[in-house]
Amino acid sequence: MIELKGINKTFFSKSGKVEAVKNVNLSIEKGEIFGVIGYSGAGKSTLIRMLNLLERPTDGTVTVAGNNLSSLNEKKLRSARQEIGMIFQHFNILWSRTVRDNIAFPLEISGISKEDRKKRVDELIQLVGLEGRENAYPSQLSGGQKQRVGIARALANNPKVLLCDEATSALDPKTTDSILELLTEINKKLGLTIVLITHEMHVIRKICHGVAVMENGNVVEEGSVLEVFHHPKEPITKDFVNQLSEPEEMKESIAHLAASNDGELVQFTFIKGKTGSPLVTDLIRRYDVEVNIIQGKISHTQDGPYGKLSVFIKGSQPVIDEALAYVRGQGVEAEVILND
Ligand SMILES: Nc1ncnc2c1ncn2[C@@H]1O[C@H](COP(=O)(O)OP(=O)(O)OP(=O)(O)O)[C@@H](O)[C@H]1O
Secondary structure (H helix, E strand, O other): OEEEEEEEEEEEEOOEEEEEEEEEEEEEOOOOEEEEEOOOOOOHHHHHHHOOOOOOOOEEEEEEOOEEHHHOOHHHHHHHHOOEEEEEOOOOOOOOOOHHHHHHHHHHHOOOOHHHHHHHHHHHHHHOOOOOOOOOOHHHOOHHHHHHHHHHHHHOOOOOEEEEEOOOOOOOHHHHHHHHHHHHHHHHHHOOEEEEEEOOHHHHHHHOOEEEEEEOOEEEEEEEHHHHHHOOOOHHHHHHHHHHHOOHHHHHHHHHHHHHOOOEEEEEEEEOOOOHHHHHHHHHHHOOOEEEEEEEEEEEEOOEEEEEEEEEEEOOHHHHHHHHHHHHHOOOEEEEEEEO
């Protein structure tokens, strides 16, 4: 659905030349929710803005729904852009118009008749869950409701692709989750391809199928969310993945417990279907070991569960080795982090 080939973007400003995006090649499938994650200044906004040519690449081609956008004249580009909706961190809605009139706005521009507009706006209001708020003004809406208006507007002309530029960054965690759930629902219901940029791994974990990690203008790592979570290669990716599984207080409590426990500290990593507790029960039953659970967290991704469990295992070394071989034989990774 989306193909980026050899994309570079260089800005020339008073303070000099900035290579914001460097030689990016990406392929995003139809119906996929694809996330781009990176810290501030990594080049994410510039990259997503090139997907609808709000920003023109210095080099390379952008193909969306079969259209090579970089080769189109302004008129053809305008019609190709109808296939691409976009939502923003600060909602981009019209403050002097009601919810209904905000959503109708892109339909007016496309020359849709009044009667058809009303029908379409009603459908969209229902789709994004804004029933009862049709006549409210943006200033009377919560942040989550404003973003729902943004989403309805972006979907008004039935695009094939929805671009989300930090769409949940201005929202509190609970509202963030409700907007992410709405995006997942829309993706499933409409088969819409969604590309989002974020600096929060939680967003990637919760709704994306695929992810690209950006650093200094480069895509440094890319793959399915489970694969990248399971085997992060680059230091920056490891940092992002650890944000989810190892909050600071957990690290401290492990250090504290390590000082007062003997045995081997082992981290089990579960992926796709396997979960922690049956395995621990199994270990205690089969082997003469003591297993002391330190911390565990199972997260759910779009493609299945992913989780880590840290345990102290006490016993004789040969039995521990045998027990760990058994764990690995169950398709669970077992990494010895510390032994006394
Ligand atoms: N119009 C512009 N002119 C000059 N430099 C720019 C312009 N737009 C972006 N840049 C620079 O390009 C680099 C990448 O910026 P970009 O906004 O794409 O990063 P980002 O990952 O989206 O970060 P943030 O989340 O802070 O927006 C930065 O160094 C930024 O200063």
